[in-house]
Amino acid sequence: MTxxxxxxxxxxxxxAAISAGCKHYFAYPITPQSEIAHYMxxxxxxxxxxxxxxxxxxxxxxxxxxxxxxxxRVMTSTSSPGLALMQEPLSMMVTAEIPAVxxxxxxxxxxxxxxxxxxxxxxxxxxxxxxxxxxxxxLAPYSVSEIFEFVQLAFHIADKYRILTMVLTDFxxxxxxxxxxxxxFDFGPLPEKDWALKGKAHKGGRSNFLFTxxxxxxxxxxxFQGQQEKSKRIIDSETRWETYKTEDADFLIVSYGxxxxxxxxxxxxxxxxxxxxxxxxxxTLWPFPREALQQxxxxxxxxxxVEDSPGELVExxxxxxxxxxxVHFLGIQARHIARAEGLILPxxxxxxxxELL
Amino acid sequence: xxxxxxxxxxxxxxxxxxxxxxxGFCAGCxxxxxxxxxxxxxxxxxxxxxxVCIGGGGCSAMGxxxxxxxxxxxxxxxxxxxxxxxxxxxxxxxxxxxQGDGEQGAxxxxxxxxxxVRGENITIITMNNAxxxxxxxxxxxxxxxxxxxxxxPEGRDQxxxxxxxxxxxxxxxxxxVAYAARGTVxxxxxxxxxxxxxxxxxxxxxxxxxxxxxEFICACPTNWRLSPVDCARYIEExxxxxxxxGEFKNVxxxxx
Amino acid sequence: xxxxxxxxxxxRLCKGCALCVMFCSKKCxxxxxxxxxxxxxxxxxxxxxxxxxGVCGWMCPDMAIEVYEYVARRPL
Numbered sequence: 001m002t003x004x005x006x007x008x009x010x011x012x013x014x015x016a017a018i019s020a021g022c023k024h025y026f027a028y029p030i031t032p033q034s035e036i037a038h039y040m041x042x043x044x045x046x047x048x049x050x051x052x053x054x055x056x057x058x059x060x061x062x063x064x065x066x067x068x069x070x071x072x073r074v075m076t077s078t079s080s081p082g083l084a085l086m087q088e089p090l091s092m093m094v095t096a097e098i099p100a101v102x103x104x105x106x107x108x109x110x111x112x113x114x115x116x117x118x119x120x121x122x123x124x125x126x127x128x129x130x131x132x133x134x135x136x137x138x139l140a141p142y143s144v145s146e147i148f149e150f151v152q153l154a155f156h157i158a159d160k161y162r163i164l165t166m167v168l169t170d171f172x173x174x175x176x177x178x179x180x181x182x183x184x185f186d187f188g189p190l191p192e193k194d195w196a197l198k199g200k201a202h203k204g205g206r207s208n209f210l211f212t213x214x215x216x217x218x219x220x221x222x223x224f225q226g227q228q229e230k231s232k233r234i235i236d237s238e239t240r241w242e243t244y245k246t247e248d249a250d251f252l253i254v255s256y257g258x259x260x261x262x263x264x265x266x267x268x269x270x271x272x273x274x275x276x277x278x279x280x281x282x283x284t285l286w287p288f289p290r291e292a293l294q295q296x297x298x299x300x301x302x303x304x305x306v307e308d309s310p311g312e313l314v315e316x317x318x319x320x321x322x323x324x325x326x327v328h329f330l331g332i333q334a335r336h337i338a339r340a341e342g343l344i345l346p347x348x349x350x351x352x353x354x355e356l357l
Numbered sequence: 358x359x360x361x362x363x364x365x366x367x368x369x370x371x372x373x374x375x376x377x378x379x380x381g382f383c384a385g386c387x388x389x390x391x392x393x394x395x396x397x398x399x400x401x402x403x404x405x406x407x408x409v410c411i412g413g414g415g416c417s418a419m420g421x422x423x424x425x426x427x428x429x430x431x432x433x434x435x436x437x438x439x440x441x442x443x444x445x446x447x448x449x450x451x452x453x454x455x456q457g458d459g460e461q462g463a464x465x466x467x468x469x470x471x472x473x474v475r476g477e478n479i480t481i482i483t484m485n486n487a488x489x490x491x492x493x494x495x496x497x498x499x500x501x502x503x504x505x506x507x508x509x510p511e512g513r514d515q516x517x518x519x520x521x522x523x524x525x526x527x528x529x530x531x532x533x534v535a536y537a538a539r540g541t542v543x544x545x546x547x548x549x550x551x552x553x554x555x556x557x558x559x560x561x562x563x564x565x566x567x568x569x570x571x572e573f574i575c576a577c578p579t580n581w582r583l584s585p586v587d588c589a590r591y592i593e594e595x596x597x598x599x600x601x602x603g604e605f606k607n608v609x610x611x612x613x
Numbered sequence: 614x615x616x617x618x619x620x621x622x623x624x625r626l627c628k629g630c631a632l633c634v635m636f637c638s639k640k641c642x643x644x645x646x647x648x649x650x651x652x653x654x655x656x657x658x659x660x661x662x663x664x665x666x667g668v669c670g671w672m673c674p675d676m677a678i679e680v681y682e683y684v685a686r687r688p689l
Contacts, residue, residue, distance in 0.1 A: 024446050050445045055471035059438040062468070066439035067446040069409065069429055074446075092432050197427040197443075199450050201406025207376060209422055211412075212431030216422070362685045364615065370670030370680040378626060379675055385630030389674030545636055545668045578630070585630040585674075 007180040009173040012144050013077060013103050014039035016151035019184075022073040022101070023049030026063035028056055028082060031116030032171045033105035036077045057082035061089035061102075068093065068100045069210065071196030073155050077103035080113060080122050090164055091130035092212040097195070099158035103151065103167045105174045108308075108340055117340035118171040119332070120257055123312035126168055127285045132214075133224070135231055136164040137238060138285040140256045144178035149185060150283075156187035161234055162195070168285065172258040172343075231287075240283035241292055245271060249278025251353060252300035254293065254317050256282050258343075259306045265346035270353055277353055282313075293320040303327045304356060308335070308344050328356055373397070374425050381419035385585025387575030388484060390542045391551075392420040395455075395482065398555045399426065402563075404451045411440045413456035415491040417484055421455060434465035437472040440479040451562065453480040459489050461572075462498030462522040469524065476533025476567035480558045483524055483570060485539075485600065486577035494580025498522035501599045506580070521599050525572050529605040535566035538604040541574040541597070543589040550602075557607065566608055574600055618665020619681045620657050626677035627654040633669035633678060642669060 007015065014036050017025070025040040037053065044051040050067065054060040060076050067074040078086065083104050093100060104126060108119025129135035137157055139150040147169060154165040200207035217223050245267055246252060255263040260281040270277040280296050282289050297303050297317075303325055305314040314329045321327055330352045335342030372378070373396045382388045399405050405426050412421025414433020421430040429439070436454035444452040461469050461483045472479065488494040488506055495508040499521050503512040525537035536558050540551030551573060558569035574596045576588030583591055620641070629652045634642050639662040648654035655678070657663075665682025 024442075026442055050442070052442060052445060054438065055467050059435065059468050059471065062432065062435035062438040063442035065432075066411070066442035069439075069443050070447045070450075072446055089432065089435065096429070096431070197409045197429060198447060199407035199409060200425070200427050202427075205406070207425050208427050209376070210429045211418065211422060213418055362687050364683050364685050366619075367665075367682050367684060368679070369618075369665055369667040369682050370678070372623065372626070372676045372679060375676070379628070382674060384628035384674075385632060386674055389676065390672060393671070393676055542672075545672055548671060585632050586635050589635070 003182045004179050005182065006177055007144055008035065008175060008177050009144050009147050009169055010035035010105070010175065011039050012147045012180055013151055013167070013169070014043065016148045017075045017101065017155070018043060018047070020073060020152040020155040022075050022155060023047055024067045024072055024074045025049070025076065026052050026054055026060045026067065026074070027076050027078065028054050028060045030057070030079045030082045032107055033077050033079055033103070033174050035174070036103065057085035058089065061086035064100050064102070065089055065093050065098055068098045069197045071193035071198065073159070075101045075103065077105065079105050079107045079116065080125070083122070083125070087131060090136070091132050091134070093164045094130050094134045094136055095132065095212045095214060096210045097162040098210065099162050099164065101151065101154045101158055101165055101167065103169065106168060106170045108171070114340035116171060118258070118308065118343060120170060120259060120308040121310070121312070122168070123285065123307065123309060124315070126166060127288070127316070129286070134227055135286050136166060137234055137287070138166045138168055140168045140283060140285050141173065142257050142260045142281070144176070144180050147173065148180055152185050153187060156190070157234070157238055159190045159193070161230060163230070163234070168257070170257055235287040238284060239287040239289050241289040242281040242283060243296060244279040244281070246278030246280060246296050246300065249276050249300045250302070251275065251277045251357065252280055252296055252303045253277060253306055253349070253353070254280045254303055254313070255306040256285065256313065259308055262344055262346050263306050263349055266349035266353060269346060269350050275353060275357065288316050288320070290320040293317065294322070297321045297325045301325055302356065304352060305329045306344060306349055308332055373400070375423045376425045377423040380423055382416060383579045385576060385578040385588065386416070387542050387573070388416055388420055390548065391482070391484065391573050391575060392424060394542065394548060394552050395555060396424055398552060398559060402556065402559055404559065407449065408451045408453070409443060411436045411443070411452065411454035413454070413460050415457040415460065415489065417455040417457060434460045435468055436460060437465060437477070437479070437481060438468040440481070441472045441475065441477040444477060444479045448478070451559070453482060453559070453562070455482045455484070457490065457497075458483060458485040458487065458499040459497045461524045470528065473528040473531045473534050473568045473570075478562055478565050478567060480562050481570040482555070483572040484575050485572050486575045486580075487596065488577055488580045490577045490580055494577065499600070501595050523600065525570055525605050528568070528570060534568045534570075534606055535561040535608040536569035536604070537606045539572040539574065539600060539602050541592060541602060543574070543576065543592045547602070554604070561608070615685055616660070616683050618663035618683065619660060620663060620669060621679045622655050622657060623677045624648045624654060626675045628652075628675055629654045630674060631655070633673055636668050636672045638666070638668070639663060
C-alpha cells in the first residue's frame with residue numbers, strides 16, 4: 001500500500017519536483033506560493049541540490065535558464081506579477097529549447113492584485129505562449145494528487161520535447177490540504193541531453209553553443225517550421241482533458257482548476273435532482289482540447305463556462321464550438337461575497353444551470 | 358671555414374582555433390583583441406575543456422559564439438544571474454560571463470550587484486566602450502561627460518544623465534568580492550597587463566575565493582566616429598582619466 | 614643580414630583597421646593593398662625590417678596575422 005500523507009498543494013509542488021529528480025530551484029518570494037520556496041530551502045540542501053533565492057523574478061527565471069544549461073532538471077515557481085517579469089527569460093528558454101518547469105500559482109487581479117487571493121484571471125496570460133510566437137505546454141491540476149502527478153509529468157514533457165512546461169495552480173489549490181498518495185510514475189523513455197553545456201571535454205572536445213539570437217539564424221522560416229512541427233507533436237500526443245457524466249448529458253459545464261471542482265459538485269447535485277448535466281475539464285490549457293470539446297458540446301447542445309474571472313476560458317470554448325451551440329458564462333460576479341476572499345460555489349453554479357435549462 | 362648555423366623558423370603568434378571566423382565585430386573594435394586574450398588565458402590555464410562562457414546580449418554575444426568553448430549567448434543583461442546559477446549547479450566547471458557596460462551598469466545592475474553581494478564564484482568580463490555598441494552608440498552608464506551620442510545629442514550632462522558609472526569600484530568593498538580590476542588593450546603593454554588581470558581573476562574562481570570582475574575600456578570606432586588609430590588617443594585622453602586602470606581589490610588566498 | 618621575422622596576413626580576415634600599422638615598431642606593414650572585400654587591407658610591405666616580435670599578431674582584432682621568427686643557432 002503506497003504511503004498516504006496530508007499535504008498542502010504548495011508543499012506538494014516541491015515534493016513532486018524532488019520526486020521527479022529536480023534538485024535545483026530558484027525563486028523570489030511572492031504570495032500565495034512562497035511555501036514552495038520554504039520547502040525547497042529545507043529539503044534541497046539535504047540532497048546536494050541548489051536552492052537560491054534571487055533578486056527578483058527576472059533573475060530567478062534567468063537563474064533557472066542558467067542551471068538548465070547543465071541538463072539538470074530545474075524549477076522555479078511564482079505568481080502572476082512575478083510571471084510577468086519572467087516573460088523575457090521564458091521566451092529565451094523556449095527559443096533555445098532549454099527545458100525547465102515553471103509553476104504558476106495565479107492570484108486574483110491585475111497589478112499587485114489583492115496580495116494573493118483566489119482567482120483565475122491568468123488563463124489568457126499563460127495560454128498564449130511567450131512573445132515571439134512560440135507556445136509552451138500548460139497543465140492545470142485541480143487537486144493535490146493531480147499537482148503531485150502533473151509536476152512530475154511536466155518534467156517529463158519538458159525533457160521529451162526540450163520545451164519549457166508550466167503547471168498552473170492558484171490560491172485555493174496551493175493552500176488547501178488533501179490526502180496525497182505517494183505513487184511513483186513512469187512516463188517512459190527520454191532522449192539524451194547531448195545539447196547540455198558541461199564543458200567540451202565532456203563531449204570529446206566538441207564544443208556546443210546555444211543561443212537565443214534568432215537573427216543570426218540563416219533560415220528563420222526554417223526555425224519557425226521546426227517549432228510548428230514540435231507544437232504539432234505535442235498537440236497530437238500530450239493534449240489531455242476529463243469528461244465527467246457527459247455520456248448522456250444535455251447540459252455541459254466547461255471549467256478548469258478549482259472552479260472545475262466546484263462544477264463537479266454542481267453536476268452531482270443536478271444529477272440527484274434529475275438534471276442530466278456533465279462536466280468537460282481541460283487538463284492541458286495548451287494544447288487546448290478543441291476537437292474533444294466540440295464533440296461533447298454538440299452532443300450536449302448547451303454549454304456553460306464557469307471561471308473565476310471576467311471571462312477568458314470562454315473565448316477558447318467559443319473558438320472550439322464555433323457558434324454551433326449556445327455558450328453561456330458564469331464568472332467572478334457570481335462569487336458568494338464581493339470581497340477578494342469570495343468563491344464561486346456549487347449552489348450558485350447549480351442555480352445558473354437551472355435557469356439555463 | 359664558415360661555421361654552418363642552423364636557422365629554425367618558430368611560430369610566434371598563430372590565429373587561435375575559434376569556432377567561427379571572421380569575427381562579427383567592426384574593423385578596429387577591441388572586442389576581438391580581448392576575446393583572443395581571454396582565449397589565450399583559457400588555453401594557458403588549460404580550462405577550455407570545462408569552460409562555459411555566458412555571452413551577453415550585445416556585441417559580446419558574437420564573441421561567445423566564436424570561441425571554441427561551450428557557450429550560451431543572447432539575452433541582454435542577466436549574464437551574472439545565469440552564470441551564478443550554472444556555477445552553483447556545476448561547481449567543477451569554469452563559468453564566466455562577458456557583458457557590455459550597459460548590461461553591467463544599467464539593465465543588469467541588479468543582478469551584477471546581487472551576485473557580488475552573494476560572493477558568487479564566477480568571473481565577469483565587462484566591455485566598457487562607453488556606449489551601446491550594437492544598437493547604435495546610445496548613452497551608456499559609462500559614457501563620459503560631454504560625449505555626444507544619439508541619446509545625448511548635446512553631449513552627456515549630469516542634469517539629464519548623471520555621472521559615469523564605475524562597476525569594479527562599486528563592488529570592490531563588498532565582502533563577497535575577491536577581485537575587481539580595470540584594464541585596456543589600446544597598447545601592447547596594456548594588453549599584457551590586462552591579460553595578467555584576467556589570469557588573476559580566473560585564478561580566484563579556481564581558488565573559490567568569490568566574485569571577480571575585470572572591466573576593459575575598449576574602443577568602438579563605429580560609434581565613437583573615430584578611426585581605430587584615433588580611438589587609442591581618445592582612450593588615453595578621455596577614457597582613462599575618467600576610468601582609472603589597475604586593481605581595486607585583490608583578496609589573497611590566506612586573507613579570507 | 615639573415616631574415617629575423619616574417620608575417621602572413623590572411624586577406625579574408627583583415628578588415629583594414631590599420632592597428633597593426635600603428636603598433637609595428639619597425640614600420641613593416643602598410644595599407645597599400647586592396648583586399649578581396651574591395652577595401653584597403655594590411656600589407657607586409659617591408660619584410661626585411663621585421664624582427665618577428667609578434668605584436669602585430671597579438672594586437673590584431675581579427676586574428677588575421679600569423680608571425681614567425683627565424684632563430685640562428687650555432688650547431689653544438
